[in-house]
Amino acid sequence: MAREPLSRERVLRAAVELADGSGLDAVSMRGLAQVLGVVPMALYKHVANKDELLDGMVDAVIGEFEAPDPALDWPDAVRARLLSARRAVLRHAWARRAIESRTRRTPAVLGYMDAVVGTFRRGGLSVDLTHHVMHALGNRIWGFSPELFDAPADPSAPPPPAEQQRATAEEFARRFPHVLEIATAATGGDLSAVGGGCDEQFEFEFALDLLLDGVARLHGRGWRSA
Amino acid sequence: MAREPLSRERVLRAAVELADGSGLDAVSMRGLAQVLGVVPMALYKHVANKDELLDGMVDAVIGEFEAPDPALDWPDAVRARLLSARRAVLRHAWARRAIESRTRRTPAVLGYMDAVVGTFRRGGLSVDLTHHVMHALGNRIWGFSPELFDAPADPSAPPPPAEQQRATAEEFARRFPHVLEIATAATGGDLSAVGGGCDEQFEFEFALDLLLDGVARLHGRGWRSA
């Protein structure tokens, strides 16, 4: 049975699936070739190099973003767009890291940015203000904020002996009291949950609204730079 | 002449200098060993592995951050702290990428975060609000905002033929009119400078002040979550 031939689509689709299932590190040219039942160099007939492969994978995620209801006013429209982006990025755990590492602005990336910018402009914001707002949003236009604390520890790892754990906890409290304070507050005082205890969704929306509110105020009073 | 022995300090210092001079990619165990006149495996007697090396380099940069004048009120104190961090990170072009890639919260990292959190707390902000504000600031506490557009193109690269350049420019204008609009506005209409034309310092401070202003307002009206 002659398998159907490769294609850029098939390669990218397989890469996304592989990353979804086994993580971004599993997406090596060799690894990807293997799941496609093909020799590594075969991929290069469809993708120029690994960077382009990554770009293509990110583009695939962007393709899942949904446009907001056109009836919404600009803050809600931006909000809807970014939250849709967030949902897509969360569906692909690797996407965040991939987006952060890419610097290439593909047509898909530019298209999405253009849509976001367009939403502000149609809302009446000045070119000037819109420009700075885009910078202020930063990676939040991709639906995520930077991770402030550790990624949640691997739950399969064996916990350290209780004695030592208490000792390090005490030292932590002594050296970083303020961090401890806000970390425990976030988990309702459950110290053991401190690592992965933040409600990322809330944090995302908090920051987003903080920025959008600020922008709305600047816009309302006719802000202009310099 | 017996060279003085290696030490963790010396290794880290050499790594930082190497990265400063030749970029982060030049910092491989082999490359670093070479500039130290030593065999690669020798480094492992002083650093557990490459991740720890990177962590150490980041810690070195954090060591350059300066504490603000204690007489400042909280918004100015935070501002001063973050701008000091920014100066340090700008001194080491690689630091930004290194910080983004690290997930490990070393004592140095926690110490710095604790200082920032402490500044908010001493200003009277609630634990609750402070926590969310830290998330909202995100990587901005390291003195940089995410790059929205391409890194400036390598100026040594030969420019494409004028004809083709005009054609792609026209297509760009057709497909991404809004992006073009804000990009040209940022450079005063100089289209050729669009790539690296943003005033990053302004963007950083704009976003920072937008956030701090919003926070001050929330604080003033006694905001609390849920």
Added chain:
DNA sequence: ACGCTAGGTGTACGGTGTACGCCTGTCAAG
């Protein structure tokens, strides 16, 4: 029947991090 070409193959090169064993100079205890 011919030759072109798209697409898969095989081999090879130079790079990476790092595990493991060895060897040697220093220094403290017997």
Added chain:
DNA sequence: CTTGACAGGCGTACACCGTACACCTAGCGT
């Protein structure tokens, strides 16, 4: 003194990475 532990630098080796380059072959338009 001698001895033995040990810190620290050395050498080799392994598995993995991206990818350059030459080759082969099936299918197709002329």
